Amino acid sequence: MNTDWEQASALEVVATVIQHLRSHGIEATLVGGACVSIYSHNRYQSSDLDLVTAASLKQLASALAELGFDRIGRGREFRRQDCGFYLDFLHPPVAVGGEAVETAQVVHTEWGALPLLTPTDCIKDRLAAYYHWSDPQSLEQAVMIARAQAAQVDLAELERWSKREGxxxxxxxxxIKLED
Known part of the structure; x- marks a missing residue:
């Protein structure tokens, strides 16, 4: 399948990249703002695609070069000139606040299987930014996800986790914002 990188959505880019990495024996999980985009039905957009992987920088650079992505600077970020998104690879574990995430959700797309945070863990990720940095945008994102994915969100788990986070x-x- 040929990818039109210039026109590709975040979902297409990240699913294509994850499938390509998997073909090189590299596993990665999507976290961060791109999860918010997916769960909020694109009401929020992020240009960075955050992926957690144990792969080395050398492994990533080699595999991503085949897709036309180049390393940016000295970090673990990669960009392709004709793509509106860049890739940022984070070190494991996948965590929200002070807790490791035990299981990822897998969304099946036309470009392949996409492991990502569950809606509940995605909300925790946004709430962590709100809790620790008083970021109002992160609070709004958490509310967007909770409304869009109400049937999949575990409010009791969010309350337990929030208590543990203090x-x-x-x-x-x-x-209160969720009920407004």
Whole structure:
């Protein structure tokens, strides 16, 4: 399947990249803002695609070069000139706040299987930014996901996690915004 990188959506880019990495024995999980885009039905857009992988920089650079992605600077970021998204590879574990994520959700796309945070863990990720940095945009993103994915969101788990993070009062702000 040929990818039109200039026109490709975030979902197409990340699913294509993950399938290519998998063909090289590299596993990766999508986290961060791109998960928000997917779960909010693109009400939020992110130009960076954050992926957690244990692969070495050398392994990533070799595999991604085959897709036309070049390393940016000295970090673990890669960009393709004709693509509107860049890839940022984070070190494991996949975690939200102070807790490791045990299981990822797998979304099946026309470009292949895409492992990513569950809606509940994606909300935790956004709430962590709200809790620790008082970022109002992250709170709004958490609410967007919770509304769009209501049937899949575990509010009791979010409350338990918020208590463990020491932010029950801010969790109540989230609940009030969710009910508005």
């Amino acid at each position: 932010h029950l009062k801010k969790f109540q702000v989230f609940r």
